[in-house]
Amino acid sequence: MTLKTLYQKIGFPRLIITVFFIALLIGAVVLNIPLAGLWSSIFVRFGMNAILVLAMVPGIRAGIGINFNLALGIVLGLLGAILSFEFGFQGATGFLVANAIALPLAAIAGYLYGHMLNRVKGDEMTVSNYIGLSIVSFMCIVWIILPLTNRELIWPMGGKGLRVTISMENSFGEFLNNLWAFPKGATGASSFVFPTGMIVYFALWAAIVWAFNRSKAGSAMSAAGASELFATSNGVNVNRYRILGTMISTILAAAGIITYAQGFGFLQLYRAPLYMSMPAAASILIGGATLKDARIIHVIIGTFLFQGLLVVALPVINVVSGGDMAEIVRVIVSNGIILYALTRGGEEA
Amino acid sequence: MALLEMKDISKSYSGNQVLKNVNLTIEPGEIHGLIGENGAGKSTLMNILFGMPVIHNTGGHEGQMFINGEPFTPKSPMDAMAAGIGMVHQEFMLIPGFTITENVKLNRENTKETILGKVFGKKLNRLDRETMAEDTKIALEKLHMNIDEFVKIQGLPVGYMQFVEIAREIDKRNLQLLILDEPTAVLAESEAEKFLEVIQSLSEMGIAILFITHRLDEIKSVSHGITVLRDGEMVLAEKIENISLVEMARAMVGRSVELSTEERRDLSDAPVHLELIDMHVKMPGEEVKGVSLEIKKGEIFGIGGLAGQGKIGISNGIMGLYPTTGKVIKSGQEMKLNSPREMLDNNVTFLSEDRKGMGLLLDDSIENNIAFAAQEIKDKFLKKILVGRFLDKKGITENAVKMIEELDIRCTSSKQHTRRLSGGNQQKVCIARALTFEPDILLISEPTRGIDIGAKKLVLDTLVHLSREEGMTVVMTSSELAELRQVSDRIAIISDGKLQGIFNPDEKDEVLGLAMAGDDYEEVLNDA
Structure with a gap:
């Protein structure tokens, strides 16, 4: 393989980010930042975010583009986690109950949302942004008026409305992180721990999506997404498959935020769900997806690169500049890569 | 001079x-x-x-x-x-929200000098609306148009728009x-x-x-x-x-190249396979305004006519891709209209004239393109594992390899995306999909448009083979009369959305030429 074809295969954005990532790793070594801890953080953050990134796949394949409205699935995932918390479930049970409540709700919401997207064909990505804003605002009201009683959920003073950030220490916080984690007993920021449970859990969802893509329904859905004319003339009900894609995307968003929250250890309510779509979209685009084509491998590469960049950038840049540069890097990378993909349209991003 | x-x-x-x-x-x-x-x-x-x-x-x-x-x-x-050359295009180049005057004078406005104009250049001179209106009136009068020049284009009848276009041209003094x-x-x-x-x-x-x-x-x-x-x-x-009109028609159609035509056969006893009754299709630019046809089992039925006359609309209407009314009857059974799925379920398939838009998934592999219809409609190439039906990738590849060989599709492998194929090879991929689907009735529009001679021959030979050897009914719509004559058993000429007549492929050039222009040979002869 010549250098040129290799370059074309990797693509400009991935090349830049990979080079940047490696430069940061070298920087970390030079600055004596312990790499073992950084690698565990990368794996943990990969596991936390990958399902949210995976949620982009069915949306893109079904032809609704990047689902900027992950917030819809996210708020329902949060609702599931909160109710599970309220009922006092912990650990594995808590995690399962949260999903059992959230996923069916997400399926229903995704179905309705899919119907709506069928009425705004061609403008899905614009509309999904505004739906996201509306849903999050609406849920701000819901978080305040939900009649919950658990003292850890509601404001300590006044006793009405949910807190902005809820610690999951007494619920199922870090349940997946610690599941089958090895080496056992390793603690502290500088030692290496592999979050087996979290990675396996992601692999489970990825396998489901992968299998779906190879099923008859998945194949029909990609055809509907790739060319509405082709699909229609070959007897595919395009609108139905767009709804299906939206549903799966919303369900994955709900499952994704529950995984994210348990890894983070906190439930973030109110405006927080708004800030989840952009990094997820950026990740899958970095991974090599376009506005028309997305695969599991894009999710894995993209999430790894994007989260790796953030994890390594934080200590390295903070040591070098002294300020909170890591957040700025995150914003520049995520918005930049989305802008790049949008200007390239359906081409290779 | x-x-x-x-x-x-x-x-x-x-x-x-x-x-x-x-x-x-x-x-x-x-x-x-x-x-x-x-x-x-x-x-x-x-x-x-x-x-x-x-x-x-x-x-x-x-x-x-x-x-x-x-x-x-x-x-x-x-x-x-x-x-001094002016041109009125087929598509109107008018701005709907502007008045007739504004359209006629667009970018040639009469102006009066102003201070702003003196300082910043002529573009800022004031419009001399009276002169503009005067000029437009004169142009419209030359065209015998009784319409006020301050009316907006929007909502004018199409005929009037045409005249406004001409008014714009004749307003140019040097025309x-x-x-x-x-x-x-x-x-x-x-x-x-x-x-x-x-x-x-x-x-x-x-x-x-x-x-x-x-x-x-x-x-x-x-x-x-x-x-x-x-x-x-x-x-x-x-x-x-x-x-004479007849000579004009003959010259227009003519037979430039003698093509090897198939031996004619008599299919008058064959049963009717597909019947259309008073079909109307609202396809923009190719509207069908009431066509009734009987297509025999096993024949190649050619549909010809000039562009925009509605011949393309017929197959699209049968397939349910554009709003259709009337009746479509296949082997005595009435079909549900406006449903591509219904037609496919009844073993009718369509290869569209819009090959890139409707006929292909451009960013998908040749093999997936070939297998898609059969897989979606007939559940071929699927295997059941646990709860779901999954694609049989191996079967799909094997089928594609067979088709690539049979139809001589030039490609790097069956995994190559169809976007980079030449027009002829793209058409072969479409035909391979139809062959894999194994329909009773194949509708095919503009089968040889934009493809090279070699591929053209192979495509037409394939159609003949399907009809004569496999007994498939083929409805072929084409702008090229020569190829219709070469392979069809009968040719229907569509003019102004209606059936002008059904002709023998060996009919005289002038008869077909006049039919395409919407005239009847006998009438023209009688008039002359």
């Missing part, structure tokens, strides 16, 4: 010769008709005359042009306009030659008559008219001279009084 002389004009697009040594001479005040089938080279000739960028971007042309004896080499439409590209195609009959009168009065004012149309009777009634193009060659240039 002739107003316009075009000498030995030749033009090829990437090796494909579209014009060969065409000559055209127009006298001042002459109405000159230019006729030819779709793809005969009319538009290219006009693009050359009008200096369209598409000509220069593709390497220019050969031959010379003279206006009033002066050499004329337009580099852009601006040059052509400066030389010597006006090119009209299919001007009457969009007009109702009464409007068309009025339009022809206007053309004649323009001609009396000394403006020469180059009139492109496929309505032969119109040419016959108004023009002085006529030029017929066929396959890029000038086959006839004659004074109108020396030529």
Whole structure:
């Protein structure tokens, strides 16, 4: 393989980010930042975010583009986690109950949302942004008026409305992180721990999506997404498959935020769900997806690169500049890569 | 001296010769008709005359042009306009929200000097609306139009828009030659008559008219001279009084190349396979306005006609891709209309004229393209694992490899995406999908458009094989009469959305030519 074809295969954005990532790793070594801890953080953050990134796949394949409205699935995932918390479930049970409540709700919401997207064909990505804003605002009201009683959920003073950030220490916080984690007993920021449970859990969802893509329904859905004319003339009900894609995307968003929250250890309510779509979209685009084509491998590469960049950038840049540069890097990378993909349209991003 | 002389004009697009040594001479005040089938080279000739960028971007042309004896080499439409050539395009170039005056005077507005204009240049001069309105009125009067110049274009009848376009051209003071590209195609009959009168009065004012149309009777009634193009060659240039409608039709269709035609067969006893009753299809630009047909089992049924007359709409309507009314009956059973799925479930498949839009998944592999219809409708290439049905990738590849060999699809592998294939190979992929689907009835539109000779032969041979050996019913829609004649058992000619007649493929050129122009041979003979 010549250098040129290799370059074309990797693509400009991935090349830049990979080079940047490696430069940061070298920087970390030079600055004596312990790499073992950084690698565990990368794996943990990969596991936390990958399902949210995976949620982009069915949306893109079904032809609704990047689902900027992950917030819809996210708020329902949060609702599931909160109710599970309220009922006092912990650990594995808590995690399962949260999903059992959230996923069916997400399926229903995704179905309705899919119907709506069928009425705004061609403008899905614009509309999904505004739906996201509306849903999050609406849920701000819901978080305040939900009649919950658990003292850890509601404001300590006044006793009405949910807190902005809820610690999951007494619920199922870090349940997946610690599941089958090895080496056992390793603690502290500088030692290496592999979050087996979290990675396996992601692999489970990825396998489901992968299998779906190879099923008859998945194949029909990609055809509907790739060319509405082709699909229609070959007897595919395009609108139905767009709804299906939206549903799966919303369900994955709900499952994704529950995984994210348990890894983070906190439930973030109110405006927080708004800030989840952009990094997820950026990740899958970095991974090599376009506005028309997305695969599991894009999710894995993209999430790894994007989260790796953030994890390594934080200590390295903070040591070098002294300020909170890591957040700025995150914003520049995520918005930049989305802008790049949008200007390239359906081409290779 | 002739107003316009075009000498030995030749033009090829990437090796494909579209014009060969065409000559055209127009006298001042002459109405000159230019006729030819779709793809005969009319538009290219006009693009050359009008200096369209598409000509220069593709390497220019050969031959010379003279206006009033002066050499004329337009580099852009601006040059052509400066030389006194105006053109009214088939698609209107009008701004709906502007008034007639504003459209007529667009970018040529009369202005009055202002201080702003003196300081910042002429673009900031004030519009002289009175003069603009005056000028427009004069232009409209020349066209016998009783309409106020301050009316907005939006909501005007189509006929009026056409006249506004012409008013804009004749308002240009130096206009010597006006090119009209299919001007009457969009007009109702009464409007068309009025339009022809206007053309004649323009001609009396000394403006020469180059009139492109496929309505032969119109040419016959108004023009002085006529030029017929066929396959890029000038086959006839004659004074109108020396030529009859029948001769014009024969020259237009002609048989340029003798193709090996199949032995004819008699299918009159075959059962009816597909019946259309009073079918109307609302397909933009190809509307079908009530067609009834009986298609026999196992025949190749050709559908011909000129572009925009509705022939394309028939297959699209049967397949349910555009809103359709009427009845479609397959083997005695009435089909649900407007449902592609219903037709596919009943083993009818369609290869669209819109190959890239409807016929292919451009960013998917050849093998997936080939397997898709059979997999979606007939559950082929699927295997059941636990709860779901999954694609049998191996089966899909094997089938594709077989098809690639059978149809000689030139590709790097069955995994190659279809976007980078040539037109001919793309069409073969579409045909492979239809073969894999194994339909009873195959609808195919423009099977050889945009593909090379070799692929063309293979495609047509495949259709003949399917019909004669496999007993498949094939409905083939094509703009190329020659290929319809080569393979069809019967040819239906569609004109103005209606069935003009069903003909034997060996019918005389002039009969088919007149049918395509919407005229009846017998009537024309009786009139003459």
